[in-house]
Amino acid sequence: MSLFSIVLRELAEIRAMASSKKLITRDEWEKKLSNVKVRKEDMNKLVMNFLVTEGYVEAAEKFRLESGTEPDIDLATITDRMAVKKAVQSGNVEDAIEKVNDLNPEILDTNPQLFFHLQQQRLIELIRNGKVEEALEFAQEELAPRGEENQSFLEELERTVALLAFEDVSNCPVGELLDISQRLKTASEVNAAILTSQSHEKDPKLPSLLKMLLWAQNQLDEKATYPRINDLATAMLEDPPV
Amino acid sequence: MPASAASNHPSRPEDLIGRLNSSHTSCEAKLKALRDLKNQIIGNRTKKLAFLKLAAAPSVVGILSSSAAAAAQGSGGDNREFHESVLIQSAAVIGSFACGLDAGVKAVLDAGAFPLLLSLISHLNEKVADACARSLKIIYQSKLAPKYDFLQKKSMEFVLSLLNSDNENVTGLGASIITHSCKTTMEQLTLSEAGVMKRLVGLLGGSLAQRDASLEALAAVIKDNPEVASSFIGPENGRELNVVTELLNDKYPRTRLLACMCLINVKNTSISYLQDRGIKNKLVLILLELLDDIGQVGDEAPFVLSNLITEKEDMQKLAFDANVVEKLCKHLQKVSFQAKCLQGIFIALADLCSKLECCRDRVINLTVINSVAGALAHDSAEVRAAACIFLKNVSRSVKNLSAGHFMNETVIVPLVRLLCDSCASVQIAALGAISNVVVDFAAYKPLFIQCGGVKGLVQLSKSMESSIRVNAVWALRNLAFLVNNRCKEEILLELSISTLASLISDPEASVQEQALALIRNLVDGTMNSIEYLFGEDGLLLHAVGRQLRNTSKPEVLIQGLYTLSNVASGNEHHKVAVMSQLCPQAGDNTETILVKFLQNSSRQLRTAAVWTIINLTLPSNPGASGRLTELRNMGVISRLKDMVNDPCLDVKLRTRMALGQLLMLGDAST
Numbered sequence: 001m002s003l004f005s006i007v008l009r010e011l012a013e014i015r016a017m018a019s020s021k022k023l024i025t026r027d028e029w030e031k032k033l034s035n036v037k038v039r040k041e042d043m044n045k046l047v048m049n050f051l052v053t054e055g056y057v058e059a060a061e062k063f064r065l066e067s068g069t070e071p072d073i074d075l076a077t078i079t080d081r082m083a084v085k086k087a088v089q090s091g092n093v094e095d096a097i098e099k100v101n102d103l104n105p106e107i108l109d110t111n112p113q114l115f116f117h118l119q120q121q122r123l124i125e126l127i128r129n130g131k132v133e134e135a136l137e138f139a140q141e142e143l144a145p146r147g148e149e150n151q152s153f154l155e156e157l158e159r160t161v162a163l164l165a166f167e168d169v170s171n172c173p174v175g176e177l178l179d180i181s182q183r184l185k186t187a188s189e190v191n192a193a194i195l196t197s198q199s200h201e202k203d204p205k206l207p208s209l210l211k212m213l214l215w216a217q218n219q220l221d222e223k224a225t226y227p228r229i230n231d232l233a234t235a236m237l238e239d240p241p242v
Numbered sequence: 243m244p245a246s247a248a249s250n251h252p253s254r255p256e257d258l259i260g261r262l263n264s265s266h267t268s269c270e271a272k273l274k275a276l277r278d279l280k281n282q283i284i285g286n287r288t289k290k291l292a293f294l295k296l297a298a299a300p301s302v303v304g305i306l307s308s309s310a311a312a313a314a315q316g317s318g319g320d321n322r323e324f325h326e327s328v329l330i331q332s333a334a335v336i337g338s339f340a341c342g343l344d345a346g347v348k349a350v351l352d353a354g355a356f357p358l359l360l361s362l363i364s365h366l367n368e369k370v371a372d373a374c375a376r377s378l379k380i381i382y383q384s385k386l387a388p389k390y391d392f393l394q395k396k397s398m399e400f401v402l403s404l405l406n407s408d409n410e411n412v413t414g415l416g417a418s419i420i421t422h423s424c425k426t427t428m429e430q431l432t433l434s435e436a437g438v439m440k441r442l443v444g445l446l447g448g449s450l451a452q453r454d455a456s457l458e459a460l461a462a463v464i465k466d467n468p469e470v471a472s473s474f475i476g477p478e479n480g481r482e483l484n485v486v487t488e489l490l491n492d493k494y495p496r497t498r499l500l501a502c503m504c505l506i507n508v509k510n511t512s513i514s515y516l517q518d519r520g521i522k523n524k525l526v527l528i529l530l531e532l533l534d535d536i537g538q539v540g541d542e543a544p545f546v547l548s549n550l551i552t553e554k555e556d557m558q559k560l561a562f563d564a565n566v567v568e569k570l571c572k573h574l575q576k577v578s579f580q581a582k583c584l585q586g587i588f589i590a591l592a593d594l595c596s597k598l599e600c601c602r603d604r605v606i607n608l609t610v611i612n613s614v615a616g617a618l619a620h621d622s623a624e625v626r627a628a629a630c631i632f633l634k635n636v637s638r639s640v641k642n643l644s645a646g647h648f649m650n651e652t653v654i655v656p657l658v659r660l661l662c663d664s665c666a667s668v669q670i671a672a673l674g675a676i677s678n679v680v681v682d683f684a685a686y687k688p689l690f691i692q693c694g695g696v697k698g699l700v701q702l703s704k705s706m707e708s709s710i711r712v713n714a715v716w717a718l719r720n721l722a723f724l725v726n727n728r729c730k731e732e733i734l735l736e737l738s739i740s741t742l743a744s745l746i747s748d749p750e751a752s753v754q755e756q757a758l759a760l761i762r763n764l765v766d767g768t769m770n771s772i773e774y775l776f777g778e779d780g781l782l783l784h785a786v787g788r789q790l791r792n793t794s795k796p797e798v799l800i801q802g803l804y805t806l807s808n809v810a811s812g813n814e815h816h817k818v819a820v821m822s823q824l825c826p827q828a829g830d831n832t833e834t835i836l837v838k839f840l841q842n843s844s845r846q847l848r849t850a851a852v853w854t855i856i857n858l859t860l861p862s863n864p865g866a867s868g869r870l871t872e873l874r875n876m877g878v879i880s881r882l883k884d885m886v887n888d889p890c891l892d893v894k895l896r897t898r899m900a901l902g903q904l905l906m907l908g909d910a911s912t
Contacts, residue, residue, distance in 0.1 A: 097281060097284075098277070098281050101280060101281055101284050101334070104376075105280065105284055105334040105337060105338055105376070106337070106341070106376060106380070108284050108285040109284050109285055109337075109338055109341040109342065109380075110341065110342070111285075112285065113537075115284075115285035115286075142286070145286075145287070145288040149287070196450065196494075197451075198449075199448075199449035199450040199451065
């Protein structure tokens with residue numbers, strides 16, 4: 001967060017100056033930038049945080065060896081988490097549920113919404129595979145009681161069962177449930193819950209830092225002309241159009 | 243549903259339990275059955291109940307027990323590994339049965355899971371220890387968990403050892419045990435002196451689960467204990483307090499809620515911390531925001547809010563200004579069936595309406611009365627009671643009562659029905675609401691009587707439970723306030739003179755007081771109503787007189803004496819009867835009770851006594867001068883003369899009025 005406060009201070013200074021746009025040359029800008037001290041360890045931590053949160057376990061291991069940055073979480077748990085995520089992404093929801101329960105039985109017991117979404121995904125997979133009878137039985141035995149406990153679950157359940165009513169599911173109003181994006185949504189929900197249970201942030205810090213950078217540049221655009229980062233992938237400073 | 247599909251299902255509950263219990267099942271198959279069971283019940287309340295019905299809890303606890311024994315015997319290698327897997331799976335099953343389900347907690351405790359799990363939290367295999375500690379921690383979320391007595395050295399050492407563990411679930415367990423067991427001031431002090439607070443604050447820097455468990459435990463140890471709260475803030479000038487205050491800004495809603503709870507408990511001990519407007523406002527705003535949380539946090543937030551504002555008018559005003567009333571009322575319309583949430587909202591609204599007229603107005607303008615009617619008929623006793631308490635507090639507003647905002651059928655009918663509720667706390671809450679509501683609603687009295695209101699109250703006035711009896715008589719007393727004779731007769735007919743007489747001599751002083759106050763209201767008004775006291779050979783009059791001679795409780799005496807004072811305002815016959823109750827019986831040398839009342843430290847009792855004298859000696863009555871002589875002989879008049887400068891203005895005024903009247907009767911000695 002220290003980077004952010006530096007940006008804010010700069011902004012405040014500039015705002016205080018003049019009402020007309022100020023021109024900042026590349027030299028001045030680079031001088032200012034080099035005055036900002038960011039510790040290498042902090043940068044490494046940011047990278048490690050990204051690798052760990054996103055589940056790049058091999059890269060995290062390599063990075064640990066090369067940079068000496070210790071991850072704030074046991075890397076073995078990443079493998080487990082990724083296995084759960086992958087199981088949901090490939091439609092093996094039952095397998096995913098068992099894996100989560102092995103990891104920490106409290107997660108699904110204390111998180112009714114997540115549990116419902118996983119069961120819903122199981123139902124979707126059954127429907128996708130044309131197992132109509134099994135799907136109906138599963139909906140009635142496993143999902144209907146959850147719907148009785150919670151109004152919004154009931155609505156979601158009704159939407160899902162509606163899939164069975166259509167001949168051509170790819171072309172029906174609730175067809176998006178069969179979309180791969182639905183699997184990804186469920187997978188990321190499980191991923192986040194596991195991370196939270198491990199007291200880890202569910203989102204990596206790096207993307208929000210980049211968002212903050214863009215926001216700060218936009219704020220600054222109103223006050224000054226300066227060398228801007230337009231392509232985040234290269235992070236090149238581009239001179240302002242004169 | 244095709245029946246064949248169900249019967250072919252591989253993991254039917256009966257089959258699964260059969261496999262667990264059978265001695266023919268192979269070890270591997272048993273382990274698999276345990277895992278299946280675990281995966282079926284996690285997150286699934288229906289399945290938990292189904293398996294509990296099949297006595298799954300004793301089966302699993304039995305497996306845990308024999309595996310623990312086998313693992314302890316030290317058969318090495320594969321065998322040990324197998325037993326430890328069984329331990330982990332069965333501990334997880336036990337934890338899941340206990341998770342969010344009191345029936346499950348009861349079942350596993352009855353099956354003897356507690357000591358077994360406890361012995362395993364120090365197991366060498368970390369995964370076994372972890373699983374067992376986690377399940378115990380879950381058990382400690384329930385009210386049914388066994389309590390520890392921290393005054394015993396052994397318990398204290400045990401809980402400290404838990405808090406000092408490296409295992410996150412074990413420290414969490416320690417904190418949960420404290421939250422659950424620490425109830426008395428002594429226990430709080432003992433824990434604090436043993437250094438528990440410091441350790442808990444240390445755990446605030448740990449994992450999310452540790453932090454939340456520690457906040458909860460801290461709140462429990464500080465609650466209502468200024469001494470512990472002061473030592474918590476202690477020598478480092480609030481460093482600990484700052485750690486908790488920081489957590490108000492935490493990202494996780496549950497952590498924010500628990501931090502609020504902890505700080506509110508510090509604040510409510512009325513030590514000098516956390517009393518500035520800034521922090522008060524902040525607490526209100528955070529809780530306001532947490533009300534929107536859709537899960538457990540949102541359900542608990544109103545309770546924490548109630549804790550913050552109850553009995554505190556300044557906090558209620560802050561909450562009102564922050565539009566808490568609107569927010570709560572809006573939620574009320576949304577959460578129509580969730581018991582916990584409804585209960586919390588009504589409790590918080592009740593607190594808001596306990597003192598401030600502006601809150602009551604706002605609630606009524608937001609027309610929540612329909613939700614109240616629904617809540618009065620809710621399945622959950624807690625919701626029904628909370629709705630009654632809310633009604634009671636809203637109807638403290640005379641203005642709104644007069645406008646007849648509450649008294650329509652939608653509220654009265656379910657409210658009266660609650661007089662027959664199966665739960666005593668609901669009955670008491672309903673009586674409280676009725677007591678307030680009946681004070682002033684002339685237009686709706688027939689409706690109240692029609693739907694069995696008086697009958698219900700009379701029934702409860704005969705309850706074995708004294709708290710119910712007193713509230714029932716109280717409600718009747720308020721009902722009898724300024725009503726016409728027809729309504730009074732209705733009450734007397736239903737209640738009967740003999741029941742009323744026995745209520746006057748009830749073993750509980752509070753019941754005596756309300757019964758006398760009820761009679762006082764009954765005889766207030768016309769000459770006819772005074773006659774009620776003379777029915778059945780003056781049974782009531784004698785009961786009142788007896789109570790006046792026998793009790794020393796000022797609150798009882800005040801009501802009794804005012805009753806006689808009301809009677810003394812009647813005709814000659816009435817006044818004579820009052821005199822006979824107040825004068826010493828034949829052969830009794832003790833001074834008259836009237837003199838004692840004039841000397842009593844309660845100014846209300848002195849006022850009542852002087853009023854009685856005034857009514858007895860009204861100069862226009864033929865027997866007035868005779869009674870004056872009698873009173874003078876008893877030493878009442880000389881006592882009265884000493885009171886012309888009574889410290890209480892009201893007494894002073896009435897005394898002068900009485901003396902002036904005596905002068906007209908020709909009391910030359912003045």
